[in-house]
Amino acid sequence: MKLKRSLITGMLFALTATWATAHAIEPAPNGIAFPEGYQDWRVISVSHRTDNHTMRVILGNDIAIAASRNNQTLPWPDGTILGKVVWKEKAEQSWPTAIAPDKFVHAEFMVKDSKKWAKQDGWGYARWVGEELKPFGENTDFAQQCIACHTPVKNNDWVFTTPAKLAFPE
Numbered sequence: 358m359k360l361k362r363s364l365i366t367g368m369l370f371a372l373t374a375t376w377a378t379a380h381a382i383e384p385a386p387n388g389i390a391f392p393e394g395y396q397d398w399r400v401i402s403v404s405h406r407t408d409n410h411t412m413r414v415i416l417g418n419d420i421a422i423a424a425s426r427n428n429q430t431l432p433w434p435d436g437t438i439l440g441k442v443v444w445k446e447k448a449e450q451s452w453p454t455a456i457a458p459d460k461f462v463h464a465e466f467m468v469k470d471s472k473k474w475a476k477q478d479g480w481g482y483a484r485w486v487g488e489e490l491k492p493f494g495e496n497t498d499f500a501q502q503c504i505a506c507h508t509p510v511k512n513n514d515w516v517f518t519t520p521a522k523l524a525f526p527e
């Protein structure tokens with residue numbers, strides 16, 4: 358009986374440990390935590406890169422969506438998180454001229470906190486790679502790559518995306 362109980366306890370422990378490993382996503386090297394629930398955020402825009410054959414959706418948390426709908430994106434307010442999810446592209450099976458998402462490449466985020474990230478003009482950067490969502494970068498220097506490539510849009514609060522025009526009843 359005692360043995361049975363410890364066996365059950367052991368199994369429960371193993372299950373909990375597996376669950377915890379499966380769900381614990383490491384933070385980025387600069388300490389930014391993985392934005393849980395990003396898959397439920399709303400769409401700001403989409404893009405398709407013809408040079409490396411990837412499709413992207415640009416998402417925002419509630420603060421970002423409110424800012425984009427009210428045209429208050431210069432600068433984006435504190436609390437904004439912009440997300441970008443990237444997939445390899447493929448031709449839609451039953452309609453090959455339609456380009457659709459295939460393999461998940463990465464999800465990356467820009468987090469606005471004008472105090473915390475003052476040295477980076479208010480933005481913290483983070484990326485998680487592959488379906489296993491492995492944090493990108495060996496150390497905090499990784500963000501320099503993000504910043505370097507986003508420099509052409511420095512005067513647009515470091516953001517490339519223009520929110521896509523939407524038609525909806527007020």
Ligand code: HEC
Binds near residue numbers: 467499500
């Ligand atoms: C080689 C250039 C390049 C690098 C490096 C880069 N980005 Fe971007 N990023 C872009 C471009 C171009 C866009 C516009 C959307 C698109 O078409 O992909 C963009 C868009 C984004 C967006 C959506 C908001 C916006 O600016 O439009 C986020 C979030 C983002 N990048 C995060 C990152 C993070 C985090 C890193 C570093 C880990 C990074 N980027 C590195 C070029 C780059």
